[in-house]
Amino acid sequence: MQDLQQYGAWRARVAATLDSYGGALRDAGLIDVAGEQIIARALNRLRDDRLSVAFVAEFSRGKTELINALFFSDYGQRILPSSAGRTTMCPTELLWDPQLPPCIRLLPIETRAGDLSTGDYRDDPESWTVLPLDLENAENMHATLRQVSQTRQASTVEAERYGLYDQHDPDLAASMDSDGTIEIPRWRHAIINLPHPLLKQGLVVLDTPGLNAIGTEPELTLNLIPSAHAVLFVLAADTGVTKSDIEVWRTHIGAGAGRMAVLNKIDAMWDELKTGPAIEAEIKRQQNDVARLLGLESRQVYPVSAHKALVGRISGDMALFERSRLGALESALFNELIPERRAIAERQLRADLETLAAGQQMLLAARLRELVEQLQELRSLRGKNQSVIGHMVRRVEAEKKEFDAGLFKLQGTRAVFTRLSTELYTLLGMDALQGRTAAVRSSMGSVRFATGMRGPVREFFEGARASLLEAGAKVDEIKSMMDVMHRKFAAEHGLTLSLPPSLSLARHVAEIESIEELFVRQFGTATLLMTSRATLLERFFDSIASRVRRVFRAANADVESWLKVANTPLETQIRQHRDGLRQRQATVQRIHDASDSLEQKIGVFESGQAELENTRARLSALAAGVTTTLAATSVATSMAVSAAYDTA
Numbered sequence: 032m033q034d035l036q037q038y039g040a041w042r043a044r045v046a047a048t049l050d051s052y053g054g055a056l057r058d059a060g061l062i063d064v065a066g067e068q069i070i071a072r073a074l075n076r077l078r079d080d081r082l083s084v085a086f087v088a089e090f091s092r093g094k095t096e097l098i099n100a101l102f103f104s105d106y107g108q109r110i111l112p113s114s115a116g117r118t119t120m121c122p123t124e125l126l127w128d129p130q131l132p133p134c135i136r137l138l139p140i141e142t143r144a145g146d147l148s149t150g151d152y153r154d155d156p157e158s159w160t161v162l163p164l165d166l167e168n169a170e171n172m173h174a175t176l177r178q179v180s181q182t183r184q185a186s187t188v189e190a191e192r193y194g195l196y197d198q199h200d201p202d203l204a205a206s207m208d209s210d211g212t213i214e215i216p217r218w219r220h221a222i223i224n225l226p227h228p229l230l231k232q233g234l235v236v237l238d239t240p241g242l243n244a245i246g247t248e249p250e251l252t253l254n255l256i257p258s259a260h261a262v263l264f265v266l267a268a269d270t271g272v273t274k275s276d277i278e279v280w281r282t283h284i285g286a287g288a289g290r291m292a293v294l295n296k297i298d299a300m301w302d303e304l305k306t307g308p309a310i311e312a313e314i315k316r317q318q319n320d321v322a323r324l325l326g327l328e329s330r331q332v333y334p335v336s337a338h339k340a341l342v343g344r345i346s347g348d349m350a351l352f353e354r355s356r357l358g359a360l361e362s363a364l365f366n367e368l369i370p371e372r373r374a375i376a377e378r379q380l381r382a383d384l385e386t387l388a389a390g391q392q393m394l395l396a397a398r399l400r401e402l403v404e405q406l407q408e409l410r411s412l413r414g415k416n417q418s419v420i421g422h423m424v425r426r427v428e429a430e431k432k433e434f435d436a437g438l439f440k441l442q443g444t445r446a447v448f449t450r451l452s453t454e455l456y457t458l459l460g461m462d463a464l465q466g467r468t469a470a471v472r473s474s475m476g477s478v479r480f481a482t483g484m485r486g487p488v489r490e491f492f493e494g495a496r497a498s499l500l501e502a503g504a505k506v507d508e509i510k511s512m513m514d515v516m517h518r519k520f521a522a523e524h525g526l527t528l529s530l531p532p533s534l535s536l537a538r539h540v541a542e543i544e545s546i547e548e549l550f551v552r553q554f555g556t557a558t559l560l561m562t563s564r565a566t567l568l569e570r571f572f573d574s575i576a577s578r579v580r581r582v583f584r585a586a587n588a589d590v591e592s593w594l595k596v597a598n599t600p601l602e603t604q605i606r607q608h609r610d611g612l613r614q615r616q617a618t619v620q621r622i623h624d625a626s627d628s629l630e631q632k633i634g635v636f637e638s639g640q641a642e643l644e645n646t647r648a649r650l651s652a653l654a655a656g657v658t659t660t661l662a663a664t665s666v667a668t669s670m671a672v673s674a675a676y677d678t679a
């Protein structure tokens with residue numbers, strides 16, 4: 032837990048140093064639109080860096096109890112409802128969004144009748160029922176949070192509409208009550224907004240309902256579980272590993288990075304009639320069994336007692352807490368997660384810093400060059416008569432005219448740029464995507480068999496991928512056109528220009544592919560498909576469409592900001608060069624008119640040059656400060672760095 036707080040503090044320090052570096056660049060006028068974009072994005076990333084941990088398992092394995100024990104024992108009682116039988120009825124997220132008051136937001140189950148996925152509803156506050164949370168009173172808070180286990184009776188017709196009932200599914204048919212109704216969850220999704228210290232640091236906890244609820248909520252399978260940084264799979268020592276446990280593990284989790292298995296309820300083995308070593312051996316044996324069945328190594332399975340850990344923490348019984356072994360799971364969770372998150376953040380920030388420094392150096396170098404040229408020009412005027420100076424005035428003027436003509440020629444390439452940009456936007460058009468989504472939806476409606484529905488969904492993925500690939504090719508085309516234009520312009524006017532940044536859409540293509548993979552995992556095999564699974568598949572497609580829309584929106588945003596900055600190196604340089612020319616013209620003119628003394632002017636330029644050198648040194652020190660804060664592992668060192676930094 033401390034690790035998470037430290038990571039949060041590290042992020043805050045890096046953000047602070049980065050912010051002052053940005054401020055200094057701005058003051059020195061050495062940052063362009065592209066640079067501003069990099070800083071804003073990096074600061075956002077540091078602020079919103081979330082760490083999500085999902086708990087997935089069959090019902091009653093103790094997921095919720097584990098969450099209570101790991102994160103919320105400081106409330107002095109069980110905060111999320113945990114009890115025998117099915118308890119958590121809807122996916123429940125715990126997080127802190129400072130924009131909202133402490134509350135629980137609940138999405139009614141009836142929304143499952145529509146075409147929208149839970150993800151879509153996130154942007155629509157109207158659809159959620161909001162209940163405030165009374166932070167002062169843990170009892171009241173617990174009572175409000177019991178909403179996540181609420182259910183109600185529904186007719187089979189209604190339940191079928193939500194994809195929650197299927198007469199051909201023997202398990203579901205058995206759940207029918209004598210009056211012909213079945214019990215369904217009251218809510219589809221819950222988001223608990225809580226200003227808890229860990230949640231404030233960016234931790235997001237996802238509790239899921241057990242049983243086939245995981246399989247019926249596409250948002251879980253397609254989005255929340257795959258995107259979680261850690262997934263904890265919970266088994267219980269008293270039930271052992273059942274067939275349905277294995278099924279959940281295979282379809283929804285599987286071995287991989289950030290995946291951990293927990294063997295809960297080891298207190299069931301605390302038999303007073305057995306010796307300590309005998310109990311120990313028993314636990315070890317179960318741990319090995321679990322590992323073998325899940326295809327993990329034994330050390331990747333954590334035996335714990337969530338219940339005893341919670342009791343131990345609440346009652347201050349440290350011996351009991353020790354015996355619960357929760358400590359080992361806790362440190363493994365954070366020791367594994369945080370260094371990795373940090374390494375990713377560090378890598379991104381280093382790349383950002385390099386780009387910023389390169390941009391700054393280029394602008395500085397250009398400005399220095401202008402200064403040096405002007406100084407040379409002024410020095411060459413020493414001892415010259417009026418007419419030579421007059422000649423110089425005309426030469427600068429000619430140079431400026433030529434430059435302006437060059438700018439005019441650039442207008443032509445701008446038109447090409449605009450045309451290509453429009454073509455790019457068309458490829459990524461949201462309307463076209465919406466059209467294709469509707470087409471798949473209607474062709475799904477006309478096939479009665481779920482197996483027949485897979486074709487259109489596959490084509491949908493194919494189409495989405497093709498559009499992104501084509502868009503990527505268009506981006507490359509624009510980039511090479513811009514490169515040529517930059518090189519030509521730089522050569523014609525003797526400027527050094529850096530080439531525009533490049534953009535890759537590969538990560539969006541990869542995301543489409545991973546969504547498709549999840550779809551295939553769940554629906555790809557013919558055997559799993561009952562005819563009546565059609566409603567479920569439709570629900571899934573809605574979620575898939577929603578995810579793909581999000582990918583396209585992200586790709587559009589990338590393209591938009593890239594197009595905005597693609598031109599900036601050229602434009603900033605042009606502006607700087609033109610200002611330089613204008614200034615030269617004015618200076619020479621004033622000396623020609625004898626309103627300024629030559630020596631005085633030379634003095635001004637010389638001190639300007641020295642000042643610029645100073646700025647360069649100061650900015651490199653600031654940039655180095657950010658890098659040191661980035662690398663600082665201990666709080667002490669990085670505090671020292673930021674202290675030194677503040678005085679710099």
Ligand SMILES: Nc1nc2c(ncn2[C@@H]2O[C@H](COP(=O)(O)OP(=O)(O)OP(=O)(O)O)[C@@H](O)[C@H]2O)c(=O)[nH]1
Binds near residue numbers: 090114119241337
């Ligand atoms: N003996 C013992 N009981 C536990 C332990 N952890 C949880 N339980 C009990 O097991 C029951 C189920 O726990 P929950 O936390 O509700 O389980 P869940 O996995 O969240 O179940 P669903 O919400 O229904 O999916 C509750 O009665 C808990 O008190 C444990 O370590 N030891």
Ligand SMILES: [Mg+2]
Binds near residue numbers: 113118
């Ligand atoms: Mg639960």
